[in-house]
Amino acid sequence: MKILEANAGALTNFEVLDFLRTKGASKDPTRVIAKVAQSEYKVYDYLVDTAASDQTRESINEFLTSIKQHDLAKAEVLNILNTRPAAEVELFPIIESCEGRLPDEEVTEIVELVTRTLPPPPSMKQEEITKVDEETATLKNENDEVLLNYERVIIFLNSSKFTLPSPSASCVAPLPWSFSIPAPPSTPSAPRTRSSRRRSCRTC
Structure with a gap:
């Protein structure tokens, strides 16, 4: 194998994991027969539990194409790709002087781009x-x-044979007071005098 260009750039975790997989690294118990060094297996065991495990070349290319609209350094893009931050607070230790360089709206856009293009670990x-x-x-x-x-x-209810009382007169509680309406007073009739009797007789 001929090296065309040395130190052409940093590799992503996905590229390292993909290289180890092509060499035969896996979780298979029979992996001891693969041509993979013990140190390489340690790297594989670490990367297989990171975000690079489910990433694909298509998802990475989509992310790299969309992230160009943001003013980020190559090292910052690489760290975002490897760590896959899922919240704004996770971007601050990755992006240098994040609060001064990027407004809050742009930070939110980057997080939404990451969660949309890169699968979760x-x-x-x-x-x-x-x-x-x-x-x-x-x-x-x-x-x-x-x-x-x-x-x-x-x-x-079944054991106590509980039944609801029927609405009857016995269920109505008596009032705590009683009252009666008095009858209206009768008007006494005027006594008939002798003259009135005489007038009545004359009329007859």
């Missing part, structure tokens, strides 16, 4: 799966507890 996928499993287990426990309480209520 296996560790992040496992964390998401674990989180979903925990949420599912919590929801299942809550549903089981509701069903258990419902069964307890049904058992209590």
Whole structure:
């Protein structure tokens, strides 16, 4: 093999991992028969758990093409590609003087570009799966507890023969006071005098 240009540039983690895979490095227990040095296996075991594990040449090319619109150094682009920052706070130690060079909107755009073009590392996928499993287990426990309480209520009602009282007069509680409406006073009739009797007789 002839070296055309020495120190042409830094390699990405994906390129190193892809090179080791072509040599036969893998998680296969029979990998001892591959022509891979023990030190190279240590590098492979580290890189296979990073973001480079699921990256492809197409995704890397798409990222490199889109990142050109941002004023970043080659070393900064390389570190972003290797570490795949998924939040704005993860970009500050990668980009030198990030707060002074880039506005907040541009930092957000870079993070969105990374998450859109580069796949997440296996560790992040496992964390998401674990989180979903925990949420599912919590929801299942809550549903089981509701069903258990419902069964307890049904058992209590059946054992005590609990019945709702019928709406009758006996269920109406008496008022704490009583009152009666007095009858209107009767007007006494005027006594009839002798003269009135005489007038009535004359009229007759």
